[in-house]
Amino acid sequence: MGAGLITYILKLISGRNVNFIEPFHIESDFGTFAGGHAGPNDHNDPGWQDNVVIARDVRFAKTSYKYAGAPFAWYRISPGLKTMAQLVECDGGYKLVATLVESLPGEHILATYSHTIFRPVVPVERLFEEIIKIGTTQHFAVVDGDWLAQLRDLAAMMDFKYYEII
Secondary structure: OHHHHHHHHHHHHHOOOEEEEEEEEEEHHHOEEEEEEOOOOOOOOOOHHHHEEEEEOOOOOOOOOOOOOOEEEEEEOOOEEEEEEEEEEEOOEEEEEEEEEEEEOOOOOOOOOEEEEEEEOOOHHHHHHHHHHHOOOOOEEEEEOOOHHHHHHHHHHHOOEEEEEO
């Protein structure tokens, strides 16, 4: 619920396309992490023609599902600075965690998942150490631009515990 809610909140605050992700793996040698999700995602970002490939759904192609292997939109999240945020319930209240990450340009590399490679504004290990210490889930929303000030204000108005990792 919290991940869906922060996705909706970022849509309302920014007026931009928001995507839903979870971190897949850290690439320590590059200071990056891969992230994405099978859905829900908004493939209609500006320049979507460069970020969407119509591909075969290879994850289910060898199953007995009726439409396994059907074509679908394979999405690479657009490059640029993003706000990455998360909202979780905790002890009758809420925690809002926010940071900035850069979505890097590149090829579609994680078959059938909407994804990208992110470079956080803080060292990647520190980002995830802090997230773990705060105690949250794996789901986040990402949106173009820096919306930290607006999220900080929202957290204050709603009496959410606010954690900004920058």
